[in-house]
Amino acid sequence: MRAIRGPVRDPEPSIESDMANTPAPAGQGAPAPLERPGLLTTYRRLWPYLWPHGRVDLQRRVFLAFGLLMVAKAATMVMPFTFKWATDALVAATAAGKGAAESLASPAGLLSAPFLLIALYGLSRIAMAGLTQVRDGLFAKVAMHAVRRLALQTFEHMHRLSLRFHLERKTGGLTRVLERGRGGIEELSRLMVLTLVPTIVELALVMGILAYEFDWLYSVVVATMIAAYLGFTWKATEWRIGIRRRMNNSDTEANTKAVDSLLNYETVKYFGAESREARRYDGSMEKYEKASTQTYVSLAVLNAGQAVIFTVGMTAVMALAARDILSGHTTIGGFVLVNTMLVQLSIPLNFMGMIYREIKQALIDIDDMFRILDQNPEIADRPGAPPLRVEAGTVQFEDVRFAYDPARPILRGVSFEVQAGRTVAIVGPSGAGKSTLSRLLFRFYEPQGGSITIDGQDIAGVRQESLRAAIGMVPQDTVLFNDTIGYNIRYGRWDASEAEWREAARLAQIDRFIESLPEGYDTPVGERGLKLSGGEKQRVAIARTILKGPPILVLDEATSALDSFTEQEIQTALDRVSQGRTTLVIAHRLSTVVNADEILVLDRGIIVERGDHAGLLARGGVYAALWDRQRQADEAREALKRAEDERALSARPEPEPAI
Numbered sequence: 001m002r003a004i005r006g007p008v009r010d011p012e013p014s015i016e017s018d019m020a021n022t023p024a025p026a027g028q029g030a031p032a033p034l035e036r037p038g039l040l041t042t043y044r045r046l047w048p049y050l051w052p053h054g055r056v057d058l059q060r061r062v063f064l065a066f067g068l069l070m071v072a073k074a075a076t077m078v079m080p081f082t083f084k085w086a087t088d089a090l091v092a093a094t095a096a097g098k099g100a101a102e103s104l105a106s107p108a109g110l111l112s113a114p115f116l117l118i119a120l121y122g123l124s125r126i127a128m129a130g131l132t133q134v135r136d137g138l139f140a141k142v143a144m145h146a147v148r149r150l151a152l153q154t155f156e157h158m159h160r161l162s163l164r165f166h167l168e169r170k171t172g173g174l175t176r177v178l179e180r181g182r183g184g185i186e187e188l189s190r191l192m193v194l195t196l197v198p199t200i201v202e203l204a205l206v207m208g209i210l211a212y213e214f215d216w217l218y219s220v221v222v223a224t225m226i227a228a229y230l231g232f233t234w235k236a237t238e239w240r241i242g243i244r245r246r247m248n249n250s251d252t253e254a255n256t257k258a259v260d261s262l263l264n265y266e267t268v269k270y271f272g273a274e275s276r277e278a279r280r281y282d283g284s285m286e287k288y289e290k291a292s293t294q295t296y297v298s299l300a301v302l303n304a305g306q307a308v309i310f311t312v313g314m315t316a317v318m319a320l321a322a323r324d325i326l327s328g329h330t331t332i333g334g335f336v337l338v339n340t341m342l343v344q345l346s347i348p349l350n351f352m353g354m355i356y357r358e359i360k361q362a363l364i365d366i367d368d369m370f371r372i373l374d375q376n377p378e379i380a381d382r383p384g385a386p387p388l389r390v391e392a393g394t395v396q397f398e399d400v401r402f403a404y405d406p407a408r409p410i411l412r413g414v415s416f417e418v419q420a421g422r423t424v425a426i427v428g429p430s431g432a433g434k435s436t437l438s439r440l441l442f443r444f445y446e447p448q449g450g451s452i453t454i455d456g457q458d459i460a461g462v463r464q465e466s467l468r469a470a471i472g473m474v475p476q477d478t479v480l481f482n483d484t485i486g487y488n489i490r491y492g493r494w495d496a497s498e499a500e501w502r503e504a505a506r507l508a509q510i511d512r513f514i515e516s517l518p519e520g521y522d523t524p525v526g527e528r529g530l531k532l533s534g535g536e537k538q539r540v541a542i543a544r545t546i547l548k549g550p551p552i553l554v555l556d557e558a559t560s561a562l563d564s565f566t567e568q569e570i571q572t573a574l575d576r577v578s579q580g581r582t583t584l585v586i587a588h589r590l591s592t593v594v595n596a597d598e599i600l601v602l603d604r605g606i607i608v609e610r611g612d613h614a615g616l617l618a619r620g621g622v623y624a625a626l627w628d629r630q631r632q633a634d635e636a637r638e639a640l641k642r643a644e645d646e647r648a649l650s651a652r653p654e655p656e657p658a659i
Contacts, residue, residue, distance in 0.1 A: 042363050045370060046185065049146040058142050065139040072131035073201050077209060079124040080340035086117035088333035143189035151182045154369050160377045181369030184362040191355050191362070199348035199355075206341050210317075214324065214334065218317055222342070225313025226349070232309055233352045236302045241357065243298050247291035254284035310349065314342045379443055379464065387466035391455050392420035393551040393582035395441070401449035402436060410436050412605040413450070418582050425585040425593035427626065428602035434586045438554050441584070443467060454552070472550035472581075474574065476557035478541040480529030485514055485540060486521030488529070492544030504547040507576060510539035546577055553583045590627050599623065 052058035155178065203226060210218035261268060261277045268277055321338045324330040395418040402411040410433045418424040426434050439445055440452060443464055452459050459467050480488045489501050496504075502521075505511040513536065517523045529537045545553070555574060571592055587593045594613040601609035601616070601623045609621050616623035 042188075042366055042370075046146070046150075046188070046366065049150045049185070052142060052145055055145070058145055061138045061142050065135050065142070068131050068135035068138065069198055069201070072128055072135060073198060073205060075124050075128040075131060076202060076344065077205050077341075079121060079128060080337050080344065082117050082121035082124055083340050084331075084333035084337035086114050086121060086333075087336045088331050089114040089117055091332050139189075143186055146189065147182050147185045150185055150369065151178060154178055154181065154373055157373055157375075161372075161375055177365075177368045177372060180365040184365030184369070187358055188362040188366065191359055195348070195351060195355055196359075199351070202345065202348060206345055209341070210338070213337070214330065215320070218320055218338070221313060221316050221320065222345075225309060225316075229306060229309045229313075229349055230352060232305050233302070234356060236298070236305060237356050240295070240298045240302065241360075243291060243294045247288065247295050250284060250287035250291050254281060254288055257281050257284055306350065310342075310346055314339075314346075317342060379446060381463050382461060385461055385463050388454060388457060388459070388462040388470055390470045390551045393470075394418065394420045394455055395552060395582055395584065396453045397437070397450070398453070399450035400437075400440065400447045400452060402433075402440060402445065402447045404445075410605055411440075411447070414602070414605070414607060415450075416600055416607065416610070418584055420582050421580055422597040423578055423583040423585060423595075425587050425596035425599045426602055427587050427590055427593060427599060427623065429626070430588075432602040433605050434602055435556055438473070438556050438584070438586060441554065442471060442473070470550055471552045471554060472545040472548050473554045473556065474538070474541050474545055474577075478529065478537040480525045480532070480537060480540060482525070482527050484519075484522050484524055485517075485532075488525060488540050489521075489543045489547060492547035493549070496547055501543075501547050504543045507546050508539045508543035509572070510536065510543055513539075542574065542577055551581060553578055553581045554586070555583065556586045557588045590623075590630055601626075 051062070158178075207219040207222055210222060257277075257280055261281065268274060317338050318335065321330065321335045325332065325335055397414050397416050400411055400414045401409070403409040414433075414437070416424065426437060428434055436445075440447055441459070443459055446460060454467075454470070481491065486501070489505055490496060492504070493500075502511065505514060505521075514521055514523070523531075525531050525537075525540075529540070532540070555578075575595075585593055585596060593599055597612070598610060599613060599616060600607050601621075603622060609616055609619065609623050611619070617627060
């Protein structure tokens with residue numbers, strides 16, 4: 001049992017947790033609040049994780065922990081009795097006369113009953129504290145095993161969920177759900193098993209002992225006091241939760257404004273807006289000041305109310321004990337016993353407000369995690385689906401229709417074929433549905449009509465894992481893991497040898513750059529690969545795709561974000577990767593697809609033209625118009641660049657004449 005000195009203090013506010021459960025302001029289309037499950041419902045779902053099936057060692061820990069719980073509570077109940085017995089022994093000794101008291105005070109008297117009972121009191125306190133800590137240590141492995149199992153299951157489930165789910169949710173929000181869920185499981189396990197259950201056991205033992213040792217009236221008074229104490233704590237805590245939420249909201253608002261202002265430091269300076277930013281920040285801090293003050297005032301009300309209720313109950317029980325002493329029904333030790341038991345009882349009771357609030361928050365956090373687990377993947381393998389068998393690698397789209405929103409169709413019956421080993425490019429204006437084709441090929445979405453086949457096998461009927469293993473992707477926006485260059489290249493095929501991934505880097509024309517770095521392949525690339533340039537990131541993406549060695553390749557606007565010089569270098573590497581592979585190129589810049597075997601022009605979800613580069617230009621249709629527009633834009637950029645170069649040259653000072 002943990003000793004508490006002074007009133008209960010609030011833990012640090014959980015800003016994110018409270019913000020996650022703050023209703024939107026009225027009139028802003030706020031959704032109806034989620035109906036949260038109760039404690040028993042959540043615990044029933046959590047039980048398969050808390051009870052470690054198949055782990056005899058952890059099951060043994062559970063039984064030992066509960067056994068130690070009962071022994072520790074027995075030691076807790078023995079402690080007041082040793083205090084009572086020692087008091088009665090000292091009272092008896094002093095009542096026997098001065099000589100008997102002096103003999104007890106001599107060295108030989110240290111082995112007499114009062115001192116032995118005092119030693120027993122100390123031993124019982126040590127046993128209570130030691131057994132409690134051993135119990136907590138034993139159960140910790142059980143609780144953390146449950147945290148690990150449920151967190152892993154949720155993490156794996158997140159990867160199984162569809163792309164639509166992840167696009168509609170903030171990634172940071174998902175990681176916070178995972179993080180808070182882990183904390184909620186740990187908190188609920190600790191509070192329920194290590195705090196709430198022992199407190200309930202102790203309350204039952206105290207009332208039973210009072211009824212047995214003294215009178216049933218003692219138990220009635222204590223039970224009434226506990227009921228009033230818990231009722232007041234529940235009402236006050238509910239009131240305080242709303243105040244704390246307002247405090248957390250204002251704290252978050254102030255923090256957001258501070259970060260936003262500091263991130264835009266230069267803009268603030270440009271417009272001389274320092275005082276305006278200070279006023280905005282101070283306005284948020286004023287709200288925080290008011291809410292924070294209310295929080296501390298409400299805490300004072302909670303502590304004062306608890307103290308009054310407990311003191312009234314304790315005074316009533318002590319008055320009953322005094323009455324029984326005066327009537328000869330009990331001893332002075334009985335008075336001490338009652339006082340000691342209630343003082344011990346005050347320690348777990350002081351935690352009740354915190355326990356209620358933390359259990360309520362833990363239930364919300366765990367429920368958020370369970371709600372993710374309850375989400376069914378939009379794309380799932382059919383029962384008994386076979387793996388994809390790629391022999392030649394021919395890809396065929398047959399009358400494919402698709403819409404993210406039924407009211408806005410994206411593809412309206414697209415049909416084409418990419419024969420094995422050939423390259424087909426898809427071009428068209430923004431929003432025509434080009435990138436949607438690659439997402440459908442990877443089965444991130446299912447088409448609403450038509451079919452997509454590889455070597456005659458409908459991809460809807462094969463395992464997703466085997467489908468994605470057969471396709472390599474070089475996207476427009478390459479995102480790298482926050483690890484080393486070598487790690488990101490090896491990601492293409494984790495079991496590849498060092499010689500293989502070094503050869504992949506050479507084919508991607510990035511090996512010389514890597515070897516020029518002080519740390520070589522062990523160079524960190526930073527968050528999302530931001531320590532590398534766009535061209536360097538693209539080469540890493542090409543290298544890991546080469547290492548993967550897929551029979552089918554998708555290039556989704558892989559060079560559209562690069563400058564002309566880098567684009568030419570990357571295009572050379574891509575041409576090398578595409579050789580001998582079935583390649584689908586989704587392009588924005590038409591100069592990258594002039595050598596494609598076939599070019600498809602997609603506009604408003606349908607293929608309006610198809611053919612090779614020369615034939616499409618000769619036709620003078622949509623492709624020719626796109627080509628002319630891009631050529632004019634390129635010429636304008638070149639003219640602008642030449643003008644800037646000429647201005648830079650003319651601005652140079654004339655050299656001093658030689659003397």
